Amino acid sequence: MNFEFTEEQLMVRHAARDFAQNELKPGVIDRDEHQKFPAEQIKKLGELGFMGLMTAEQYGGSSMDTVSYVLVMEELSKVDASASVVISVNNSLVCYGLEKYGTEEQKQKYLIPLAKGEKIGAFCLSEPEAGSDATSQRTTAIDMGDHYLLNGTKNWITNGNSASTYLVMAQTDASKKHHGINALIVERGMEGFTIGPKENKMGIRGSDTHSLMFTDVKVPKENRIGEEGFGFTFAMTTLEGGRIGIASQALGIASGAYELAVQYAKERKAFGKTIANLQSIQFKLADMATEIEAARLMCLKAAWLKDHHLPYGQASAMAKLFASKVAMDTTIEAVQIHGGYGFVKEFHVERLMRDAKITQIYEGTSEIQKIVISREVLK
Numbered sequence: 001m002n003f004e005f006t007e008e009q010l011m012v013r014h015a016a017r018d019f020a021q022n023e024l025k026p027g028v029i030d031r032d033e034h035q036k037f038p039a040e041q042i043k044k045l046g047e048l049g050f051m052g053l054m055t056a057e058q059y060g061g062s063s064m065d066t067v068s069y070v071l072v073m074e075e076l077s078k079v080d081a082s083a084s085v086v087i088s089v090n091n092s093l094v095c096y097g098l099e100k101y102g103t104e105e106q107k108q109k110y111l112i113p114l115a116k117g118e119k120i121g122a123f124c125l126s127e128p129e130a131g132s133d134a135t136s137q138r139t140t141a142i143d144m145g146d147h148y149l150l151n152g153t154k155n156w157i158t159n160g161n162s163a164s165t166y167l168v169m170a171q172t173d174a175s176k177k178h179h180g181i182n183a184l185i186v187e188r189g190m191e192g193f194t195i196g197p198k199e200n201k202m203g204i205r206g207s208d209t210h211s212l213m214f215t216d217v218k219v220p221k222e223n224r225i226g227e228e229g230f231g232f233t234f235a236m237t238t239l240e241g242g243r244i245g246i247a248s249q250a251l252g253i254a255s256g257a258y259e260l261a262v263q264y265a266k267e268r269k270a271f272g273k274t275i276a277n278l279q280s281i282q283f284k285l286a287d288m289a290t291e292i293e294a295a296r297l298m299c300l301k302a303a304w305l306k307d308h309h310l311p312y313g314q315a316s317a318m319a320k321l322f323a324s325k326v327a328m329d330t331t332i333e334a335v336q337i338h339g340g341y342g343f344v345k346e347f348h349v350e351r352l353m354r355d356a357k358i359t360q361i362y363e364g365t366s367e368i369q370k371i372v373i374s375r376e377v378l379k
């Protein structure tokens, strides 16, 4: 075993940390309050190569490993989870999915601009009546010979209004159940494709979450990813890696709140000394530090397995299940340590607490992660 990072991994972590402090932190409270998408910041992250971190250089990416991706996600999420979810979805759901399963033409046309950060991608699986129960897709993609006719609604789509390229799961042959689902590449601006209003969310308010409506959208056959009926397997295998991204986001939210709590505890005076001298505070910090370290190791292990081409579905589900709970618990305690200051926006921890909740919901709720884990346990 080797717990040391390479020089390249340390460099990319440093770059992400700098970016988070210098570029994300200044406007983060305002973006959260006014639900502003961090468009300028995402453009810069693209220029730094963060939108296609793990994509091969030949397809416009940075050719880095998944461990580096975890390090970047942690650093960005310490400050701005609304920005880091864009990085996560673009990298591990959209770019990874296209690189692993797309045709050469699809890679040239769609992957390269996404990995370079010139365009943003979205992953469209959830529907009004198909969230956790993802096989129950109601969106249809009827085979019309040279194209599919796409009809239906997708819900809670991250990057909904800022994306240009959408990977849409839809049912072509209902008699085949999940084996009749296809994954289609849909372009913004295709006739019949409309974007619903932005969701007014509790957390990650800067991220751009919308429902999408498709009415007789003609999607060319060459935009199908993989063989006919591969769509559900595409979604499931892609989500295995996506969950490493969200686990690392949860880790970052937790460690961001923890760092603020440590700093505050060293500065805030009560009863004639800093509150860091109080055992009640020390024990909270000790619990937070221990749980965060465990979550970090789980994220890194899942990433390591993926980098070594070993099965990582169970490890990514465990990392997401655990890290998202650590994010909730740690942010609640960080607000508590801050007392009244923790309840006001200027101190950041209340936002981190609101942002933490979504990590227990998207890319598979905690209950779904338990299904994935227990099925492996009982195999």
Ligand code: CAA
Residues within 6 Å of the ligand: 089, 123, 125, 126, 131, 132, 133, 134, 135, 156, 157, 158, 178, 232, 233, 236, 237, 239, 240, 313, 362, 363, 364, 365, 368, 371, 372
């Ligand atoms: N890899 C490959 N195939 C898989 C798989 C995996 N990890 N998991 C399941 N499958 C396959 C199964 O083998 C099965 O295929 P066969 O019939 O050929 O064997 C098929 O998928 C259906 O699986 P199940 O029979 O297990 O179906 P189920 O309904 O009992 O359970 C589930 C499936 C695991 C609960 C699944 O529906 C699931 O993961 N649900 C959660 C969906 C989710 O994570 N949504 C997130 C939305 S995306 C998002 O949030 C992005 C964002 O914007 C941030």
